[in-house]
Amino acid sequence: MTSQTLSGGCQCGAVRFRIHGKPGESSVCYCRMCQKASVSHALILVSVRGNEVEWTRGEPAWFQSSNAARRGFCAACGTPLAYDAPDGLSLAVVALDDPEACPPTVSYGVEGKLSFCDAIPSLPERHTMEDADAAGFLATLQSHQHPDRDTDTWPPEDDHG
Numbered sequence: 001m002t003s004q005t006l007s008g009g010c011q012c013g014a015v016r017f018r019i020h021g022k023p024g025e026s027s028v029c030y031c032r033m034c035q036k037a038s039v040s041h042a043l044i045l046v047s048v049r050g051n052e053v054e055w056t057r058g059e060p061a062w063f064q065s066s067n068a069a070r071r072g073f074c075a076a077c078g079t080p081l082a083y084d085a086p087d088g089l090s091l092a093v094v095a096l097d098d099p100e101a102c103p104p105t106v107s108y109g110v111e112g113k114l115s116f117c118d119a120i121p122s123l124p125e126r127h128t129m130e131d132a133d134a135a136g137f138l139a140t141l142q143s144h145q146h147p148d149r150d151t152d153t154w155p156p157e158d159d160h161g
Contacts, residue, residue: 004019004021004022004101005018005019005020006018006019006023006096006097006098006101006102007019007056007096007097007149007150008081008091008092008095008096008097009057009074009079009081009095009097009146010073010074010076010077010079010081010095010146011074011077011079011145011146012074012076012077012079012144012145012146013057013146013151013154013155014057014058014074014075014076014077014154015055015057015058015059015060015074015076015079015081016055016056016057016058016146016150017053017054017055017056017081017091018053018054018056018150019048019051019052019053019054019091020051020052020053020054021048021050021051021052022051023046023047023048023051023102024046024047024048024049024050024051025046025047025105025106026044026045026046026047026093026102026103026104026105027044027045027046027104027105027106027107027108028042028043028044028104028106028107028108029042029043029044029045029107029108029109030042030107030108030109030110030111030112030113030114030117031108031109031111031112032109032112033065033066034083034109034112035112035114037065037071037080037083038080038092041113041114041116041117041120042113042117043080043083043092044092044093044094044099044102044104045083045090045091045092045093046090046091046093046096046102047087047088047089047090048088048089048090048091049087049088049089049090050088053089053091056150057154058074060072060073060074060075060081060082061073061074061075062084068085068086069083069084069085069086070083070084071083071084072084079092079095080092080095081095097148097149097150098148
């Protein structure tokens with residue numbers, strides 16, 4: 001990864017951030033605490049220690065998840081955003097507008113890895129639009145999710161619901 005500016009934020013757009021500089025190591029963590037914090041089988045974090053992190057819209061709420069670490073999240077929609085520990089701040093990679101910019105290079109907490117994790121890549125794959133029921137449902141869906149880019153305002157001024 002080269003020096004860059006990366007942006008990201010929560011699902012509803014209430015909290016947005018920007019990272020200035022070269023992010024550090026990106027890791028996937030399978031520990032039970034990260035599983036619960038992300039409500040997923042793992043949490044992917046990128047270290048931003050030594051970088052300037054700018055909260056460009058709102059700020060995360062914080063939960064002290066242990067005596068040594070706290071976790072930042074959007075108080076409005078619950079999106080996990082940050083992990084702050086004695087070794088520095090890390091941000092959730094999937095909260096980045098371009099998560100592909102910080103692929104994980106190491107796994108931690110593998111003792112907590114759920115038994116089905118290694119089988120996930122071998123599961124049969126389908127594109128969403130291949131399922132007629134899903135395609136019909138999605139044709140009527142009105143997303144209120146913030147787009148994967150910075151916006152001047154959110155929600156859009158013409159959004160009344």
